[in-house]
Amino acid sequence: MNGSTEHPQHETSLHDALQAHVRESGSDPVGAYLVGLADDALRVARRRQRLARAGVGVVAAAAVAAAWAAVAGGATPGAHVVQPAAGGGTGKAAPVSLLPVTSAMEHACTHGNGGYTVHATATQPAFCVHADRARGMTDVRVTSAKAEKSTIDGTWQVEVTLRPADRSRFAALTGSIAAAPAPRNEVAIVIDGKLWGRPSVTSSITGGRFEIVGAYVGDLTGTTAHDLADRLDPAG
Template sequence: MPRGADDDPESPDARRRARSRARQREAAEVKRSRAELRGGRARPDGRDQGAREHRAALVTLVLTLGILIAAVAVTGALIAGSMKERPIALASPLQIFPVSQTSPGQCPAGTQGVTGQTTTGLVCYQLTQGMSIRKVTDLRVQRGRTGGAYDVAVTLRPSDRKAFAQLTRATLGRDVAFVTGNRLITAPRVEMAITDGKVVITGTPDRASADRLVHDLKGR
């Protein structure tokens, strides 16, 4: 059967139809490519999404741990500070008197003083108006500045520091008597005014003597 003019691939109409179909295919390819690109942006790969979520969880965990560690550190410091400042109650009030004069032997009746035992025998310490302490912040033995010696450190409460500073200013170069229950515990010499409440009693020859001094200062 003979072909019509429209069936001839070389005819103008056939060439126009071929070009039209080619343009439609190109347009369809462009649409499909754009759709795939849009879909890729809207729906990222599942593994990438999981990795990002995992990293975010790790960052949150690190931040949480950092906050907890900081909170524990601050809480520990506050607890340590409160324990350090907790006052130590003395079994008997510790009275501190300026010593106005000393004389050998027992104090005569009616004398405002206290009798103490020294290496040379009994000594009467005549006393003037002093102060009384019922609690201290710290009371302990510490190593002395010279080899083999021990000191006794007493830290007064803020409420007692002003009175003690005034007492030590007035007794520079003199002795002060530490008395509990009408018993002389020690009578150190004031070498400087003590304004911060940190008292250091030196001169104990060994650790046993220092421990005994701490025990006596506590009124036990």
């Protein structure tokens, strides 16, 4: 079944069930809380349906389902509420910094040294990556960001498209480091203070597009890729 239509229908059913429960139990603070939560979740689901991103309505559905389970069990909703994925419905896309890498050492960064730590995995060591902000592109707002699976190895990635005004700058940046030895031919992709990738380049990238695959290829899951795309996309 198409993910863009299945989740809003599920949200609607849960929403109607909550409304019926509130009508039967009378007016009380818990009922008002649940109605507001149900309305918010339904709005999120319908909005994301219009964006046609498969699977992004699941978190909102989980919020309604959790609230319904709490009422069914006689619990009072607490302070913690499950929220939609990061970036969804904020109305403000996160900026990206594209910085030339100056060094990458095989250990975690020490506190306050200005580097970005790439945490160790089961198969890869930790790294401390330093990048040159003065020569790089900071606070870049992208035109679009889309989560998708690679057709080559099936790993998740986020395809990003730069605005026309930034494409020539990116071409100049990548062209200036393409002939440098590793790791100085790498671009650090930094979002919200975190290193999300450091792809190496061998020539100037003139198309204004690049992929985010994580600090190591395969780092991204379907959930994190969709969340990141929502965080970056102006329409997210």
